Amino acid sequence: MRKIPTLLAALCLTVAATAQNTSFIPPMVCPEPASQDISATVYHPLEKVTLNCPDKAAADWAKGHLNEWYGNLAPEVKSGSRKKTGLGKEDYELTIGKKGVEITAETLQGVRYALYSLRQIAIPKRGTAKVKGWIAPEATIKDSPAMAFRGIHICWFHETEPWEVERLVRMAAYYKLNYAVIESWGTFRSDVAPWYGWPDGAMTKSEVARIRAIADDLGITLIPQINVFGHATMSRGGAGKHAALDFNPEYQTYFEPVAGWNWCLSNPETSKLLIALIEEQLDAFGKPPYFHIGGDEAQPPSCPDCISKPYSELFLNHIKAMNKAITAKGAKTMMWHDMLLEKGDPRWNGFYANGSKETSEGFLSFPRDIIICDWFYDGAKEDYPTLDYFKGQGFTTLTCPWMNRGGIIAQGKAAREGKADGILGTLWHHYFGNDMVSIYVTLSNTAWNAGVPIRSGGDQFRTHLRQIGWDMKVSDPRHTGIYYDEIPPEPALDN
Numbered sequence: 001m002r003k004i005p006t007l008l009a010a011l012c013l014t015v016a017a018t019a020q021n022t023s024f025i026p027p028m029v030c031p032e033p034a035s036q037d038i039s040a041t042v043y044h045p046l047e048k049v050t051l052n053c054p055d056k057a058a059a060d061w062a063k064g065h066l067n068e069w070y071g072n073l074a075p076e077v078k079s080g081s082r083k084k085t086g087l088g089k090e091d092y093e094l095t096i097g098k099k100g101v102e103i104t105a106e107t108l109q110g111v112r113y114a115l116y117s118l119r120q121i122a123i124p125k126r127g128t129a130k131v132k133g134w135i136a137p138e139a140t141i142k143d144s145p146a147m148a149f150r151g152i153h154i155c156w157f158h159e160t161e162p163w164e165v166e167r168l169v170r171m172a173a174y175y176k177l178n179y180a181v182i183e184s185w186g187t188f189r190s191d192v193a194p195w196y197g198w199p200d201g202a203m204t205k206s207e208v209a210r211i212r213a214i215a216d217d218l219g220i221t222l223i224p225q226i227n228v229f230g231h232a233t234m235s236r237g238g239a240g241k242h243a244a245l246d247f248n249p250e251y252q253t254y255f256e257p258v259a260g261w262n263w264c265l266s267n268p269e270t271s272k273l274l275i276a277l278i279e280e281q282l283d284a285f286g287k288p289p290y291f292h293i294g295g296d297e298a299q300p301p302s303c304p305d306c307i308s309k310p311y312s313e314l315f316l317n318h319i320k321a322m323n324k325a326i327t328a329k330g331a332k333t334m335m336w337h338d339m340l341l342e343k344g345d346p347r348w349n350g351f352y353a354n355g356s357k358e359t360s361e362g363f364l365s366f367p368r369d370i371i372i373c374d375w376f377y378d379g380a381k382e383d384y385p386t387l388d389y390f391k392g393q394g395f396t397t398l399t400c401p402w403m404n405r406g407g408i409i410a411q412g413k414a415a416r417e418g419k420a421d422g423i424l425g426t427l428w429h430h431y432f433g434n435d436m437v438s439i440y441v442t443l444s445n446t447a448w449n450a451g452v453p454i455r456s457g458g459d460q461f462r463t464h465l466r467q468i469g470w471d472m473k474v475s476d477p478r479h480t481g482i483y484y485d486e487i488p489p490e491p492a493l494d495n
C-alpha cells in the first residue's frame with residue numbers, strides 16, 4: 001500500500017527558498033525542453049502517473065520501467081484519455097503538480113521521452129536514512145524534437161567490451177537520440193567469413209541481439225556498418241593492424257596490396273563477399289531501416305588490375321552494387337560523403353573532399369535513395385557548402401560533427417534550419433571523459449531544442465550515467481563514471 005500524502009506532508013515538501021541570493025543548481029532536463037517551467041523549490045510526492053496516450057503499449061512500458069527505476073516505491077500508473085492527442089509521434093507534454101504527474105503523448109516514444117525527463121528531475125524524498133519515497137518538482141514541460149533523425153555513431157573496437165556499447169546506447173536513448181550506428185572494427189563474429197575480423201571479437205550475434213533488444217525497448221534503432229571501400233583493415237590507420245590479414249594471409253586477394261586499406265574493387269569476389277557480409281549483419285540487427293557502408297578516406301589503388309581500369313568507374317559500380325543489395329533487403333544505404341566530392345575543388349575549401357572529378361560527376365547519376373553522411377569535425381562555420389550541395393542535388397543528408405562543441409551546435413543549427421535532414425554525431429574512440437560528456441550533452445541538445453541555452457554539463461551527465469549504471473546493475477568499479485580508472489591511461493593514438 002502506498003501512503004496517501006497528508007496535507008502536512010505536502011506542505012513540508014514545499015520548501016521556500018531561504019536566502020534569495022544563494023546560488024543553487026536548479027533541476028534540469030537534458031536535452032533542454034523547448035518549453036519548460038520547472039520549480040527549484042516546490043516538490044510533490046511522486047505517487048501517481050496518469051497517461052493520456054492512444055498507444056496501447058505505453059502503459060505496460062511505463063509500469064515496467066517505473067518499477068525498474070523506483071522498485072516498490074514506484075508511482076502507480078493510471079490510464080487517462082485514450083483519444084488522439086494531435087501531437088507529433090515523438091512529442092510529449094509533462095506536468096507535475098499536486099494531483100500527480102500527467103503525461104500526454106501520441107505514441108509510446110513520446111511517453112518514453114516524458115518519463116526520461118521525469119526521471120532526470122525526480123529525487124528521493126529528503127530527510128531519511130535510506131530512500132523512503134520519491135518527489136518531483138512542480139513542472140510544465142512541452143517538447144518535440146527539432147529533427148527526425150538524431151543519431152550517434154559508435155565504434156566497437158577490439159578493446160571495447162559489450163557493456164561499454166550497451167552503456168553508450170542506453171545513454172543515447174536517455175538523451176532522446178533515436179538512431180545509433182554500430183561500426184564493428186573487426187569485432188563482429190561473422191559466420192559467412194569467420195576470417196574477416198579478429199578471432200576473439202566481442203561483437204557476437206548473441207551480444208548484438210541482446211543490445212538490440214535493450215535498444216528497441218528504450219526507443220533507439222541500431223544501424224550496422226561495414227566499410228566497403230577504404231578502412232577495410234577494420235583497424236585505425238595509424239595502428240598498422242589488419243583485422244583480417246594479420247592472421248589470414250591467404251585472403252590478400254580481396255584487398256589492395258599496399259596496406260590492405262582498400263578492398264580490391266576489380267576482384268569480382270569482393271562484391272560477392274561484401275554483399276553476403278552486409279546481408280548477414282542486416283539479419284543480425286533485425287532488419288533495420290538503414291545500413292551504413294562507410295566509403296570514406298580510401299587510398300589510390302596499388303594492384304595492376306585496379307590501376308589499369310578507370311578507378312572512379314570501379315568505385316561507382318561497386319557502390320551501386322552495394323546499394324542494390326541493401327535496397328533488396330528493405331533498407332536504405334548510408335555513406336560518408338568525402339569520396340563523392342572532388343579533392344581540390346575550391347568550393348570545398350576547408351571541408352573534407354577526397355574524391356576525383358570523375359567520381360563526383362558520376363555520382364550525380366545515382367538514385368537519390370542513398371543517405372549522405374557529411375562529416376565535418378571543425379569548429380562553427382557560417383556556411384556549410386557541402387550540405388547545401390548534397391541537399392541541392394536531392395540527397396537526404398545528415399550533418400556529422402565529432403567533438404568540437406561549437407561545431408556540433410552550429411551543424412545542429414544548420415540542420416534545424418533545413419540545410420540537413422538530421423544529425424549523426426560521432427564518438428570515434430572518445431567514449432570516455434569530458435569528450436563523451438560534451439558530445440552527448442551538446443548533440444542531444446542541438447538535435448532537440450530550438451536554440452535554448454544548454455545548461456547541463458558534467459554534473460548532470462555523471463548523475464544520469466550513474467542511473468544507467470543502476471539499470472545495468474554494474475558491479476565492477478571500472479564500469480562506473482566517465483573514466484575506467486581515476487588515473488586515466490594515455491590514449492594510444494590521438495587520431
Ligand SMILES: [Zn+2]
Pocket residue numbers: 255256263264265266267301302303304305306307
Ligand atoms: Zn585491386
